[in-house]
């Protein structure tokens with residue numbers, strides 16, 4: 001082998017090694033993938049309040065004093081990784097709520113929520129998350145973000161498998177809800193969910209507990225979205241299991257729990273940005289809900 005081909009060979013091995021390593025890193029599949037809106041989603045209500053740009057690669061939801069609007073996935077899913085890039089309503093967004101959630105939308109429903117509570121100009125948004133299992137919710141966490149979510153797109157995602165539901169902001173885990181079936185807590189596993197997003201007026205509770213009202217002179221309020229990739233096991237609405245259960249990347253060992261690095265980041269978020277955690281609300285819950293044993297950050 002001459003020097004030139006040895007060099008090429010070394011580069012090739014290097015690239016392969018790099019691919020092998022990055023492929024096994026827990027964060028790799030969590031990167032945003034750019035897919036246009038119409039491939040996976042459709043409007044749910046107030047169709048004329050959604051605007052499409054660049055072939056649907058980017059969309060805007062509009063809230064005015066007549067109505068908000070929303071959209072939903074065409075398919076329903078049992079497990080997977082669900083992400084969206086969102087740029088929140090800029091300026092005075094007090095009273096508005098932008099939501100991104102998964103729901104089975106039935107009587108004893110399962111639901112995984114991101115809710116972004118707007119604020120007066122210059123005041124921080126709150127990100128509220130919640131998990132409903134078998135119709136039972138009351139599991140709110142609230143955090144401030146470490147950036148201004150109105151300035152740029154950021155990705156918000158949920159990883160859902162049989163072991164946990166993990167919430168991510170960009171690649172940083174902000175919450176983990178472990179499967180605590182062994183503690184008598186229901187965990188979503190047999191009710192397919194659709195993905196929903198909406199922008200609406202909630203000035204009866206959203207900002208400073210409802211003290212700050214929506215200033216309609218600032219309307220329309222606009223939230224922008226892109227990257228409509230869905231990576232889940234598609235199942236019919238009333239399916240009870242996923243045909244590929246246990247075989248997809250999100251079922252693999254390295255996604256059954258966060259890794260040490262991810263736990264460090266989670267602990268950073270929790271210690272610096274937490275506003276509220278139902279697991280520490282002794283006034284509301286005299287006895288700590290059983291799953292809170294696993295609401296940990298290290």
Ligand SMILES: *[C@@H]1O[C@H](CO)[C@@H](O)[C@H](O)[C@H]1NC(C)=O
Nearest residue numbers: 117118119123124126207208
């Ligand atoms: C809005 O700003 C106020 C004042 O800084 C803050 O107390 C509150 O948590 C912020 N967010 C919301 C959604 O109320």
